[in-house]
Amino acid sequence: MAALQPQGDLLRMSHQETWKVQHEKLHVRHRGHEAMHAEMVLILIATLVVAQIVLVQWKQRHCRSYNMVTLLQMWVVPLYFIIRLYWWRFLSTWGMFSVITSYVIFRATRKPLSCRTPRMVYKWFLLIYKLSYAVGVVGYLAIMFTMFGFNVFFRIKAEDSMDVGVIMLFYGLYYGVMGRDFAEICSDYMASTIGYYSMGGMPSRSLGDDICAVCGQKIFVDVDEEGIIEDTYQLSCNHIFHEFCIRGWCIVGKKQTCPYCNEKVDLKRMMSNPWERTHVLYGQLLDWLRYLVAWQPIIIGVVHGINFTLGLE
Template sequence: MISFTSRMPDPRRIVLIFVSFLAGAYGHIHGPVPKEYLDNPEKDISHLNEDLRLRIAHARFHEKHKGHEEMHFWMGISLLFGVVATQILIVVWKEKHYSSYRQFTMWGLWLIPLCISVNAGYWRFIFVWSIFTIITGMVIRMALRKPIGKTTPRWVYKWFYCIHLQSVGLGVCGYLVLIFTLMGGSQLFSTLPDVAFKFGTLLFFYGVYYGVLGRDIAEVVTDRMACTIGYYTDSGVPYRNLDKDTCAVCAQKIMIVNNEDAVVEERFTLSCSHSFHEFCIRGWCVVGKKQTCPYCKEKVDLQKLFKNPWEKPHVIFGHFLDLIRYALVWQPIIIGATQGFNWYMGFE
């Protein structure tokens, strides 16, 4: 009987490889430090190499906070309490007043990273954010116009669906680059691990951030646009009756022969017997984050809508983006509030 034990990877070896990668990428932080830089905390270190600067900064941090163990304990308790309390408040707020919660998270996603980037001087992010905001602002203006244009809903869904696709692409590419770097693959391209790691992180962040922001904006715009068309309301009965050959999402006819106004596209009929253009109902569910019929609000079976295996990752990635929202919006608020509390209490 052949034993494969010798071929199995040793978990300790994997941990050592990961730790050695971090040490190589970010420097040996706990290495020796010249004493004169600790005796004089104001002494300039800008002329030193990056590895030594990291060690000196880390050693100065430990020297500054020596003997503050009790203070640090209470700072950790305040942060833990803030995280738990905020999570409870978020859940209650989302269940009781979803509309205001959605508006707050959308504007928080849109503006908080910008404020952080302006303060830190991240001009690349500011430039990309500005381009995204200008184009999305034009799309929103077109979607909220009354009366709404015949082709407007499809253009709106196309824009936000493109954002969703680039989010999936950048997120997956960034993740693969990170995994490839952790496995030591950057050496095959003569690239330093920290450079490859930063590049992968950048791709992953841009994909995730604009994916979350695009979905939140699309959800709000989709509601407003659908209400304007008249086949959908947040609550109650729509004021327009839906014909069997009309798509409730874009208000256009479906597959009618000898009709130039009809959008010729595959019809998709839900279990409630209401029919839609396939692209429209996909945009309604994936981009607009809806899982109910736009007209009668009966639940949509996503398994029937996305039959092909290669289409389901779009839905899975969408759920993943919903989880990331907490880190992008609420985490900075929690940390900022905790730091404000620590400053008020005199903690350092």
């Protein structure tokens, strides 16, 4: 058999032949372990089901603590791969994002809140959102570009173009998740500090007809007028806001209720442009990625711990 060839013959083999020999060795080593493998698969499926139930219940009953723990894991987990795999390029972008975002969060949690802070916070996270969206789309197009073989026309190696596509897609999705989660935290703190919004109860201040409940500043443009810099938007509950504020609140800050009366916001009506509706799908993709990055490694670690305890290999 090829698995029993001398070491000298193995050194003269091609990469494909060496892989075939290693594959045969793997089959020989695991022969007769079908029952053990079936048990490991059942453990994996059972752990995934139980973990999903626990996470869903946790999110429904204690949404705030769930979001905080998930965000902390999303922020810390990449450090393990940075140190182990020497991802220094990612470390530089991660460090810069962390420093600037820490300063933004510091400004958003100050009391009393500066009148310029809400706009600054939403501008920063809207910039992160747009950049992550653009980088993710370019990465996805690069992957499709390689899979259909268009890289040959530009004399680009498939490995290089695929690596660039995967890296850009990862960067876009990761920072998209982080930006939206931090924006949600800042939105809660700022709106609660201003007083027109309360996470669980009645607002502490009465909202005037010409005040935006998101930033607490006056609205100078009527709903029917066209503004020079931005327009004024009115929700179905008749409360009016600066357009950038309510879009930042709903799209970037992940809120789907009026900041003042908590009535449901119709996102389809707000984003009448078909191109804008892709932001909703992108947000759903980011929510799924959050679970994959933050909780999947822990679930796999639990599965490995169970297998080790039971003596399964």
